[in-house]
Amino acid sequence: MDSCTLDEGTSAGNTVFTCSTSSSSEVPFQKKVEKLELTTTSMAESGQSDVILVSEFKQLKLEKEAQKNWDLFYKRNSTNFFKDRHWTTREFEELKACREFENQRLVMLEAGCGVGNCLFPLLEEDPHLFVYACDFSPRAVQFVKQNSSYNPDTCKAFQCDLTTDSLTDSVPEDSVDVATLIFVLSAIHPDKMHLAIENIYKVLKPGGCVLFRDYGLNDHAMLRFKVGNKLGEHFYVRQDGTRSYFFTTEYLQLLFTKGGYREVCNEYVLRETVNKKEGLCVPRVFVQSKFYKPL
DSSP states (O other): OOSSGGGOSOOOOSOOEEESOOBOOSSTTEEEESOEEEOHHHHHHHGGGGSSBOOHHHHHHHHHTHHHHHHHHHHHHTTOSSOOOOOHHHHOTHHHHTOSSTTOOEEEEEESOTTSTTHHHHHHHOSSEEEEEEESOHHHHHHHHHSTTOOTTTEEEEEOOTTTSOGGGTSOTTOEEEEEEESOGGGSOGGGHHHHHHHHHHHEEEEEEEEEEEEBTTOHHHHTOOTTOEEETTEEEOTTSOEEEOBOHHHHHHHHHHTTOEEEEEEEEEEEEEETTTTEEEEEEEEEEEEEOOO
16 A cells, blocks of 8 residues: 555645654655654644544444455556555665575565555566565455566465465465565554564564555644544544554554564654645655564
């Protein structure tokens, strides 16, 4: 679940970011920080959509129909909604650096592969890669298998609900070097996120890592939600029935450490996205993290 087309909307207004620490990046208008502070004005603005919660009946319906809503999303948009991600190896050196020897075949799990916007650029760039790719939506998996670049010798795509289906049915236990969770966990109900993380833990090798990137608290996409779209704390529903959670680094750290992982890094990524349609430059907030399975 990427952020590309979801950027469109109105400005976040008076949001001001105060960064405690920062590091340089090759990406223009992007910086990484360990802590995120917002002015009282922006916090009040983000709270405007928090007054009314979606009814319990509708929330249960959304949970029950979650797979159907994502399947309909891919039916409407086919493979045209998200752009290919060519930034993953830049942001996550582990996709290349964790090999013990040069020609080692790295085994990767892409949890929530969508239609292959991350998968196929990685396979094109790295011939010594085998990817297990799964998604909640059967239609998305079908699009992956229909892609002309799909090759069973380098990829195994399968449908999987990370919260109910055991990954070990399709992926050998303790076999994966690197797993990615990129704009995926936010679509899962917060009460079930730990199930997905524990599921991935079973197929990771000891010393294997999870590379994570997703929406951060008070991201522009969160500030856009109107009254009546809130499901719970930091959790919202879009018009098409798909849902999104907005993370803090503290929450993510607690989630992974309770699942047995150790933290490598866990920080906010602040960047500016130009909305050409609206003529706006809007602030984006993501959380980018790395956690590993102890030896």
